[in-house]
Amino acid sequence: MRLVQHGDAFTILLEDTELMSTEANASEEALAVMTCDMLSGRPDVQMLIGGYGMGFTLRAALSALPADAGVCVAEIVPEILAWARGPMHKLTDGCLDDPRVMIVEDDVAMLIGAAREGYDAILLDVDNGPEGLTRWQNDGLYSPKGLAGSLRALRPGGILAVWSAWFDPAFTTRLEEAGFAVTARTVGSRPSGTSYPHTLWFARKPAA
Numbered sequence: 001m002r003l004v005q006h007g008d009a010f011t012i013l014l015e016d017t018e019l020m021s022t023e024a025n026a027s028e029e030a031l032a033v034m035t036c037d038m039l040s041g042r043p044d045v046q047m048l049i050g051g052y053g054m055g056f057t058l059r060a061a062l063s064a065l066p067a068d069a070g071v072c073v074a075e076i077v078p079e080i081l082a083w084a085r086g087p088m089h090k091l092t093d094g095c096l097d098d099p100r101v102m103i104v105e106d107d108v109a110m111l112i113g114a115a116r117e118g119y120d121a122i123l124l125d126v127d128n129g130p131e132g133l134t135r136w137q138n139d140g141l142y143s144p145k146g147l148a149g150s151l152r153a154l155r156p157g158g159i160l161a162v163w164s165a166w167f168d169p170a171f172t173t174r175l176e177e178a179g180f181a182v183t184a185r186t187v188g189s190r191p192s193g194t195s196y197p198h199t200l201w202f203a204r205k206p207a208a
Helices: 026-038 056-064 078-085 108-114 136-142 144-153 169-177
Strands: 002-006 009-014 017-021 046-050 070-074 101-104 119-124 154-164 181-188 197-204
Touching (some): 026 181, 046 108
Parallel strands (some): 119 154
Antiparallel strands (some): 181 197
16 A cells, blocks of 8 residues: 655555545545434434545544544554655644544454444445455455444444445345445545546434
8 A cells, every 4th residue: 555646636556556535535525424414413423433544534524523522533554644644744634633533543343343332423434345455354344244233333323324436236235134224325536527426325223
């Protein structure tokens, strides 16, 4: 995995595959904004974000969440956080030091597995979709066992939000079979101009 800079633009590559870019971030921001809209009115919102990436989801969440919210960010790749505080510090804009934020340098699966009704929302953007690309271990998050863990980790009425570079109807079925009420949305990768369609799944745990 490597960071490439062209002027003010950054791209993170896995060998020759583009994982993320500062020029295509609209869907990552939408993942947080749409989730926060669905949580509107809930007190003391506790959110878990799997994967810092370039921080677009985190910054969008912080802009939408109230002062009493808490956001835990799990990032397993140490280089990602080093780049965020180093060459991309202007883009990071202090979000890692926001008092509402806790950074955990570990696998988000560990945090999900340890929680019991601990989160109002779990946002997963740890790979290119429900089929792992960067780490085969990520597949476990999207398996029936992984989805059952997310269901347990969410508070009643909580939301599992998943980002993907493509639509996968089989994943929609797995979410429904796990007990979630599911909505899939298509969002462009850029707010304007040439854009690739990305998929966001919003899976709500039944209310108590």
